[in-house]
Amino acid sequence: MIKKKSDFPVSAARRYLEPGPVVLISSRWQGRDNIMTLGWHTILEFEPSLWGAMISSGNHSHRMIRDSGECVVNLPTADMIDTVSRIGNCDGDNLDKFEEFGLTRTQSAEVGAPGIAQCHASFECKVYDDALVKSRSFFVFEIVKAHVTEQPAHPETLHYIGDGSFVTAGKVISRKSLFTKVR
Amino acid sequence: MIKKKSDFPVSAARRYLEPGPVVLISSRWQGRDNIMTLGWHTILEFEPSLWGAMISSGNHSHRMIRDSGECVVNLPTADMIDTVSRIGNCDGDNLDKFEEFGLTRTQSAEVGAPGIAQCHASFECKVYDDALVKSRSFFVFEIVKAHVTEQPAHPETLHYIGDGSFVTAGKVISRKSLFTKVR
Numbered sequence: 001m002i003k004k005k006s007d008f009p010v011s012a013a014r015r016y017l018e019p020g021p022v023v024l025i026s027s028r029w030q031g032r033d034n035i036m037t038l039g040w041h042t043i044l045e046f047e048p049s050l051w052g053a054m055i056s057s058g059n060h061s062h063r064m065i066r067d068s069g070e071c072v073v074n075l076p077t078a079d080m081i082d083t084v085s086r087i088g089n090c091d092g093d094n095l096d097k098f099e100e101f102g103l104t105r106t107q108s109a110e111v112g113a114p115g116i117a118q119c120h121a122s123f124e125c126k127v128y129d130d131a132l133v134k135s136r137s138f139f140v141f142e143i144v145k146a147h148v149t150e151q152p153a154h155p156e157t158l159h160y161i162g163d164g165s166f167v168t169a170g171k172v173i174s175r176k177s178l179f180t181k182v183r
Numbered sequence: 184m185i186k187k188k189s190d191f192p193v194s195a196a197r198r199y200l201e202p203g204p205v206v207l208i209s210s211r212w213q214g215r216d217n218i219m220t221l222g223w224h225t226i227l228e229f230e231p232s233l234w235g236a237m238i239s240s241g242n243h244s245h246r247m248i249r250d251s252g253e254c255v256v257n258l259p260t261a262d263m264i265d266t267v268s269r270i271g272n273c274d275g276d277n278l279d280k281f282e283e284f285g286l287t288r289t290q291s292a293e294v295g296a297p298g299i300a301q302c303h304a305s306f307e308c309k310v311y312d313d314a315l316v317k318s319r320s321f322f323v324f325e326i327v328k329a330h331v332t333e334q335p336a337h338p339e340t341l342h343y344i345g346d347g348s349f350v351t352a353g354k355v356i357s358r359k360s361l362f363t364k365v366r
Binding site for chain 1: 202204223227228236237261265269271272273289312315318319323324328340341343344345347349350353354355356357360362363364366
């Protein structure tokens with residue numbers, strides 16, 4: 001299902017990425033698009049909005065992102081679990097994954113790589129610091145533009161635990177009263 | 184509640200850390216212990232078992248971990264939400280957080296820093312690569328020893344979404360049949 005998204009402040013991207021969901025990374029290089037499934041990532045800073053990801057050099061996406069300097073981080077929800085699993089288990093070298101998996105490209109505002117219309121949110125990223133790319137395949141990105149579906153406010157994201165299994169996002173609990181500096 | 188833990192393979196630590204839970208980091212330096220709440224982290228490699236964390240230089244723990252080269256990553260569950268929130272909102276400079284929050288130290292096998300007996304799992308870590316510590320406060324650790332409570336198999340972890348709110352780990356879904364190379 002295509003999800004209509006609205007602009008969202010990049011400095012608040014942690015709202016969706018900090019809980020540690022599996023994401024779909026889309027990239028474009030020399031006229032070809034690719035998508036990979038990724039679970040090894042972390043927020044690194046609010047402003048600039050920095051996000052880090054370990055993208056193994058064995059992935060076709062590693063080269064495309066390194067060479068283009070860009071990608072889009074897309075947030076799938078539990079209804080996409082089969083697509084997430086299948087994308088994580090095939091190679092992008094000879095496959096148009098958008099076509100193969102019935103996904104719809106969205107045009108990005110700040111990067112060449114397309115977003116995925118079926119995902120709950122899309123974060124356009126540019127490589128910000130490549131100091132650990134060669135040694136550890138760890139990219140530091142700046143999130144330059146964010147697009148988020150307004151409802152539901154708490155998407156049922158997927159969190160990979162290994163062995164072909166995921167845990168979904170459960171209930172929301174506030175402890176705001178215990179926070180002295182809420183962010 | 185104190186949780187009895189068993190040895191667990193370090194290369195499988197992703198089982199608990201990859202889903203993106205909030206963790207409690209314990210450290211020891213010059214005879215003093217500290218604990219901090221942390222949500223900005225990621226698995227980086229299976230073997231060696233590498234884990235990365237952004238530990239802001241404004242935290243007392245940053246200096247203790249940088250100077251000792253060690254820490255323990257402890258996995259709290261939803262019953263500890265008040266402790267997790269309170270630790271995240273106080274300073275360790277003049278406080279024994281173990282005593283303040285009624286937490287019990289466990290002796291570690293490979294590092295000086297103590298574990299937290301009330302947590303579901305504890306991962307002993309040594310700094311493995313400090314190339315991004317100065318510029319981005321990003322530490323790469325090797326997990327050198329893991330201790331995990333055997334039951335429940337799927338702990339109800341806490342995942343921070345900002346604004347004083349957490350989402351808990353929900354239901355487990357397997358898609359193993361769609362995985363070609365299960366890990």
